Amino acid sequence: MADEKTADTASGGNTRKRKxxxxxxxAxxxxxxxxxxxxxxxxxxxADEDAKAASAPVAAPTAIYASLGEKFVVTLQEQGRQRYFQASLSALTRDESVVKALELHAPLIRGRLVAxxxxxxxxxxxxxxxxxxLRDRILATLQDVLQTETGSAGVEQVFFTEFVLQ
Known part of the structure; x- marks a missing residue:
């Protein structure tokens, strides 16, 4: 009898474990x-990709510096004397199409800047x-030409890379 109770208890324990x-x-x-x-x-x-894209800082477009061609040399009058002014210029943009527009319209730009x-x-x-x-006036002139010719000002800044008065 003791063996039967042990067998019943053992099979009952297995049933509980299974349940x-x-x-x-x-679950x-x-x-x-x-x-x-x-x-x-x-x-x-x-969602993970969107969250990463939203949290990532937006990188500013790369600055592109475009030379405005050869040196500009003009004569100026000061107290009845003839003086020379020589300058080289570069423009800052962030759009490659503006560089191409500067090259395309170089004769017009150069003529306006010489004047x-x-x-x-x-x-x-x-x-x-x-x-x-003068730098501000040059920038305004460049932006005016580009706005007229391309519909976009495109140039952010102008720099004198060479400036000589004699």
Missing amino acids: LLLIGAA ALVVLVLAATAWFLLGGEH LLGEQDFAALRTEAGKLA
């Missing part, structure tokens, strides 16, 4: 299904304020 194991497996399956559903509904991999440079006051160009004012 607990089945309940645990079912794990439910958790996996819920997790997969949530992942699918919330976008999965695409502008020839009107300058020699004494004013010797001051920092005069140089900055």
Whole structure:
């Protein structure tokens, strides 16, 4: 009799273990299904990529420096004397098409800039304020030509790469 009780207890214990194991497996399956559903509904991999793209800093377009051709040389009058002004210029843009437009319209740009440079006051160009004012006028001239010819100003800044007064 003692052997029968031991056998009944042992088979009853296995049944309980099986029930607990089945309940645990079912619970794990439910958790996996819920997790997969949530992942699918919330976008999965695409949501991660979108979140990374949104959090990544937006890189500014690369600066492109374009030379405005050969040196500009003009004569200026100061107190009845003939003076020379020589300058080389570069323009800053962030669009390759603007560089191509600068090359295409180089004769027009050069003509407008030679006229502008020839009107300058020699004494004013010797001051920092005069140089900055001229740089601003050159920028406005470039932007005006590009706006008229291409529909976009395109140039952000102009730099003197060479500036000689004699």
